[in-house]
Amino acid sequence: MILNPTAGRGRAAALRPRISRFFEERGARAVWHVTRRPGHASQIVGELPPGLPAVAVGGDGTVHEVARACAGTGRPMGVLPAGSGNDYVKALGVGGDLRRAMEVVLAGEARAVDAGEVNGEFFDNGLGIGFDAEVAAGVVKAPAYLGGAGRYMWSVARLLWGFTCHPARLSFDDGTAVESETILVAVALGTTYGARFRLAPEARLDDGAFDVVWSDRVSRAEVIRLIPSALRGTLLRHPKVHMHRAREVEVELGRVVPAHVDGEILPPTRLFRARVLPGALRVLAPRG
Numbered sequence: 001m002i003l004n005p006t007a008g009r010g011r012a013a014a015l016r017p018r019i020s021r022f023f024e025e026r027g028a029r030a031v032w033h034v035t036r037r038p039g040h041a042s043q044i045v046g047e048l049p050p051g052l053p054a055v056a057v058g059g060d061g062t063v064h065e066v067a068r069a070c071a072g073t074g075r076p077m078g079v080l081p082a083g084s085g086n087d088y089v090k091a092l093g094v095g096g097d098l099r100r101a102m103e104v105v106l107a108g109e110a111r112a113v114d115a116g117e118v119n120g121e122f123f124d125n126g127l128g129i130g131f132d133a134e135v136a137a138g139v140v141k142a143p144a145y146l147g148g149a150g151r152y153m154w155s156v157a158r159l160l161w162g163f164t165c166h167p168a169r170l171s172f173d174d175g176t177a178v179e180s181e182t183i184l185v186a187v188a189l190g191t192t193y194g195a196r197f198r199l200a201p202e203a204r205l206d207d208g209a210f211d212v213v214w215s216d217r218v219s220r221a222e223v224i225r226l227i228p229s230a231l232r233g234t235l236l237r238h239p240k241v242h243m244h245r246a247r248e249v250e251v252e253l254g255r256v257v258p259a260h261v262d263g264e265i266l267p268p269t270r271l272f273r274a275r276v277l278p279g280a281l282r283v284l285a286p287r288g
């Protein structure tokens, strides 16, 4: 168990006795490793005996660090949701319920799923460029009492007054290229971003491809109307929202635009080259 004690605003640490008890009662023993700083989870996993499963106990930041260290090694990764954002467990088909997630870790099956890489940075859930990343960066300023999804909504609302669309050229590995002025580009492996927003409702973790989602130029009123669609997962029905499935994508922006992978902010740049790493991760997922 790779526990980030700060995840979920400190709530993750308090889950430890409950998790230990669950496994003990079923004849298994949880061995705990507690992270001390950002990046520590990857280091801990790198030092575990080969083949032993590593279970991320935290939010998507912890999953990102554990996944990065497991990718390409054959080591299975489990996830126990204990953060303020728990997007990856939704893509896995586990959901946000801790008890169900513990059952999957104990009795699920190891499945190969895709990961991604952009400008040399690993990701397991998605790359977001533009509005998405500005929202992720703004979440840290939101009042703590709002909780995960509430803090994300707070950041969305705050940004609506000043957002701009970004000139972008998207080139895909099948030779297709499009130019647009978009509010964001999501290069998605998983379905869900920012705790609740289903930006890529049709994405599958094991199809060997990204679902790349972008928009035409949109006004503030249109963005406000798009938010409920993003929450419901019906975004792709909107005529100004587009999706293309690709193994590789290059996104060139007219100017430097903020971007993130799995919620972690990337160094500023105008050019993003992303490719799928097919089947690079083994994850503990529900059987069948």
Ligand SMILES: Nc1ncnc2c1ncn2[C@@H]1O[C@H](COP(=O)(O)OP(=O)(O)OP(=O)(O)O)[C@@H](O)[C@H]1O
Binding pocket: 004, 005, 006, 007, 008, 009, 035, 036, 037, 038, 039, 040, 058, 059, 060, 061, 062, 063, 065, 082, 083, 084, 085, 086, 263
């Ligand atoms: N001991 C630690 N002290 C401070 N930060 C840590 C520690 N261990 C891990 N971290 C960092 O905490 C960050 C947030 O973790 P995580 O995403 O798992 O939790 P969260 O509550 O869901 O956070 P978020 O609100 O970002 O979704 C990660 O980027 C990780 O690098």
